Amino acid sequence: MPRNKISDDIEGVVKYLLTKKYSYSVIKKELSEMNLNVSRSTISRIANKIGKQRQLDLLNNQKPKFNRRRHVATPTIVRRITSYISKENPPTVRLMAARCNISIGAVFKIIRDVIHAKCRKKRPVHRLYLAVIENRRTRGWRMYHRLCNERYKNYVTTDEAWFYLDASQDIRDIYYVRSNELPDEVKKIQQNDLHPVAIMV
Known part of the structure; x- marks a missing residue:
């Protein structure tokens, strides 16, 4: 019953x-x-x-329980990432994620959606010493006369003749530019070797 x-x-x-x-x-x-x-x-x-x-x-x-994801784009994290990307040689995204204890994807989203910055690569160039600058200044006018009036087509320049082995394997450093800033000139990374290892092509 x-x-x-x-x-x-x-x-x-x-x-x-x-x-x-x-x-x-x-x-x-x-x-x-x-x-x-x-x-x-x-x-x-x-x-x-x-x-x-x-x-x-x-x-x-009972009060309803909500499983919310941890909000990682806090003002402190945004300030830290902003200071990282403002450096001349910013760290990698993986390193920034490890320092802030967040995921790599979160760092990408903060840079793209919160800070509104873009990643760009520096252009690798050779370092010019004072002696090289002086030689180019004195020889430039004679080279101009030799190559003018389409006579340059009969010559092979140094840039075309030499293929730099170490330059081809070089990893370019990156820098960040914000979308609200005026576009500045492309930053460059200088190589200290005056005559790197090369082969003739």
């Missing part, structure tokens, strides 16, 4: 007496004085919220 369900009024009285820290025996005695016959097991079930309806009420009264 199914158990007799007590009314909500009686259950409310039991909950009120439980808030006063009464024992089960005292609550049973108080209810008997009200001509209410409630067993100690029923009082225990009410106190421990045992029962389908009580469990359902307990779930409905």
Whole structure:
């Protein structure tokens, strides 16, 4: 036989007496004085919220839990990444992600969507020493006369004749430019070797 369900009024009285820290025996005695016959097991079930309806009420009264992703684009992280990309030789995206304890994709999104910066590569060039600059200044005019009037087609220049082995394997450094800034001239990375290893082609 199914158990007799007590009314909500009686259950409310039991909950009120439980808030006063009464024992089960005292609550049973108080209810008997009200001509209410409630067993100690029923009082225990009410106190421990045992029962389908009580469990359902307990779930409905709980605050909903939201599993939100951690917001990584905090002002502190944005300031750190901004300081990194503002350097002359900025670190790699992997290194910035490791220093800020965030993912590489998060660093890309912060640079692109929050800071609004673009990554560009520096152009590798050779370092010009004072002696080389002086030789170019004195020899430039004679070379101009020799190559003018389309006579340059009969010559093979040094840039065309030499293929630099180390220059072909060089990894270019990068720098960042913000979209709201005026485009500046392309930054360059200088090589200290005056005559790098080369072959004739």
